[in-house]
Amino acid sequence: MTTPEAAPMGVPLAGFGSFYAGGRQVRIEGQPVRRIQFTPTVDFDWDPNGLFHIEQAYVQWFVPADRRHALPVVLLHGGGYTGTMWEATPDGRPGWLMDFLAMGHPVYVVDNVERGRAGWCPFPELWPGPPILRSAEEAWSLFRIGAAPDFMARRPFPRQRFPTAAFDEMIRGSVPRFPRQTDDAAVAALGAVLARIGRPVALVAHSQGGEIAQRAALTAPEQIAALVLLEASGFPAAADAVRWRVLQVVGDHLDATPLWRDLAGRYRNFAADLTRHGVRSDAWFLAERGVAGNSHMLMMDDNSAELAREVAGWLHTI
Amino acid sequence: MTTPEAAPMGVPLAGFGSFYAGGRQVRIEGQPVRRIQFTPTVDFDWDPNGLFHIEQAYVQWFVPADRRHALPVVLLHGGGYTGTMWEATPDGRPGWLMDFLAMGHPVYVVDNVERGRAGWCPFPELWPGPPILRSAEEAWSLFRIGAAPDFMARRPFPRQRFPTAAFDEMIRGSVPRFPRQTDDAAVAALGAVLARIGRPVALVAHSQGGEIAQRAALTAPEQIAALVLLEASGFPAAADAVRWRVLQVVGDHLDATPLWRDLAGRYRNFAADLTRHGVRSDAWFLAERGVAGNSHMLMMDDNSAELAREVAGWLHTI
Secondary structure, three states: OOOHHHOOOOOOEEEEEEEEEOOEEEEEOOOOOEEEEEEOOEEEEEOOOEEEEEOOEEEEEEEEOOOOOOOOEEEEOOOOOOHHHHOEOOOOOEOHHHHHHHOOOOEEEEEOOOOHHHOOOOOOOOOOOOOEOOOHHHHHHHOOOOOHHHOOOOOOOOOOOOOHHHHHHHHOOOOOEOOOOOHHHHHHHHHHHHHHHOOOEEEEEEOHHHHHHHHHHHHOHHHEEEEEEEOOOOOOOOHHHOOOEEEEEEOOOOOOOHHHHHHHHHHHHHHHHHHHOOOOEEEEEHHHHOOOOOOOOOOOOOOHHHHHHHHHHHHOOO | OOOHHHOOOOOOEEEEEEEEEOOEEEEEOOOOOEEEEEEOOEEEEEOOOEEEEEOOEEEEEEEEOOOOOOOOEEEEOOOOOOHHHHOEOOOOOEOHHHHHHHOOOOEEEEEOOOOHHHOOOOOOOOOOOOOEOOOHHHHHHHOOOOOHHHOOOOOOOOOOOOOHHHHHHHHOOOOOEOOOOOHHHHHHHHHHHHHHHOOOEEEEEEOHHHHHHHHHHHHOHHHEEEEEEEOOOOOOOOHHHOOOEEEEEEOOOOOOOHHHHHHHHHHHHHHHHHHHOOOOEEEEEHHHHOOOOOOOOOOOOOOHHHHHHHHHHHHOOO
């Protein structure tokens, strides 16, 4: 194994940076001081009271050396994941971050509220727990890698495009989430991210991030050139409020569970609603287009680079 | 405010990437299933049992286009922070990540166990809580920005080099920590990071990260070319076990609190111990060298770029 810095996946960059956006200051009062062992050599009276900043989003941005497109691409993770899901596939191929940079787009990668470098709020009076962490078994079934009973043998669905041999590597990128409680904060923080970017973007959102993205887009329609929904978990936006182009991308094996049968119907309904309201949208049910075997994690599947190229091609038509 | 991608701080890169290292698989059993509202439209029987991967570290690496030094620099955050502390100063100047890239070094930025994109373990049977989050008041005093009673007025110590007007911005980068419980896991994960890099590095560690770095260095001495300790919180390594060059960098106002008076004495003792054991080391008490006013967050102070240059100059002599 060569040293990481020798890896060929790096894309030459003109520059990169990061920022925090949104959130709020809160004041904790009336909690007892706790004696903690701060380090092996330092005891400490820890006072949990005071001023804190919570519910911010963290963003990293990258500008390719060979910038060929003005349109920034904003990548928003799904539930239980962070921006790392766009960097590399579990089997070590370049992720969509690298793919969109290589195609000449500036890219913003978000860690939204509660995820990754955005941090999280450990005060139960503000964020009641307990949070959940997704097990490998749940991911196996929920992401349509294979049938639940086939997890132990890691036996995937036929024609599975997810790199199943690297399945356990993917689990390292899972982080805890506080289901639903932080949705409003995530919408607000994503709105602050869009305001900070300050120009129309292509917002590419996965799964639960698709709901957050739609709600944030409604609060900042002038910031959205297009919304790319990768198997969104739902549709909080009424089609008549949509002021941007929409692309839905949907994988295979949608009959795997009742949840997915239901969502597949919602994808079709949303596409029909958009059309009825005169919104230009596309819905790519990949299996119906002759591309079989994509999982819920299609940005990690063996055709991830090809899908990124197709999404970029769609963006270049808007 | 211009769009972030137009910011001048970006350093041209030949490439970048990321990886997870270390950690372990754990199995949770016998916990009751919980009904949760997964998204606004999806209810879910959430099963907390199963296979999880915890206690990994996350690393991002960057290679400058103008690479003038072979020696990789590894940046390790202090307690309650993540790798973001090296990216930009709270007042928006380039951080040490940018500084070392601009000087031609490849740089690895670590989110160690429990921090940022490394994720954290929400199962109290594995990581007993509650974790702590540092308040603005605690940071004000602990980081030697000013005296505790002067927090409300944000009145800093005389000659303070920390960008006090941006103090509240810094708090956005704070994340929860589980004091001491995760130390062993952090040492193991950092060891896995060093093994993955696979060649000797300059390990630059701040505060609590200084203790983790010293312990990890003892487990992988062949991976360490030099250790740069920025106000380490303690010295788990006996001086006679040190097989690498050591630089300690220490700020001003060390008489501000009993904690800092104690640590200042430890810095001097460690330097003397290293010398006694024939280890080549340096300890820069900046105020004694004519540079007054540095805080505990010296990589964010107004002379951060100059300090990075001096540290790089020291690295180039080893």
